[in-house]
Amino acid sequence: MAYPPRLAHLATRSVVVAKLTPTYARAHNIDEEEAAQRLSQALQGRLLTSLLEQAWTAMRGKAKRLDDEGLVEKVAATLSDRPQRPGRTAELTPAWSAFLVLADLEAGTASEAARRVMESPEGRQRAQAGLAEVGSFLAAELTRGR
Known part of the structure; x- marks a missing residue:
């Protein structure tokens, strides 16, 4: 695990689902309740771990003045009042789309053709970018926040 264990205790699956639901719902043109169910299913396994690793890498790259403990405290402060606060809706890019296909594969809602594409070398590269x-x-x- 490339991130502190406390990050996983703060950024639980339900918190991550809440942050990603608005974008997932818009991209799939479904209501937020169904989007949250699909994301929750998708993030039950390794996808959540991979996502937290990438988030931690991004946090460490941006916060030059904070050490690891300070970063975790910043996350705790942000989530203290409303951990289930929905995230902003992100602008869809090819990388976001690749992540959404990964999530659909994990949730069991993607086609077999999508699975084959994501298993190709280019698909794996796009998945990593996503x-x-x-x-x-x-x-x-x-x-964000405090």
């Missing part, structure tokens, strides 16, 4: 971009978005959501 994880990095969504990780940066999540980092910003987890540290």
Whole structure:
């Protein structure tokens, strides 16, 4: 695990789902309740861990003045009042789209053709770019505010 264990205690699956739901719902043209259910399903396994690793990397890259403990405290302060506060709706990019396909694969809602595309070398590269971009978005959501 490339991030402090406390980050996973603060940025739980339900918190991450809340931050990503508005963008997922808009991208799929579904209501937020269904989007949250799909994301919750998608983030039950390794995708959540990968996303938190990318978010932690992004946080450490942006916060030059804070050490690891200070960063975790900033996340705790941001989430203290309203941890389930919905995230902003992100602008969709090719990297975001790749992440959304990954989430759909994990949730079991993507086609077999999508799975084959994501298993190709280019698909894996796009998936990594998607994880990095969504990780940066999540980092910003987890540290905004105080």
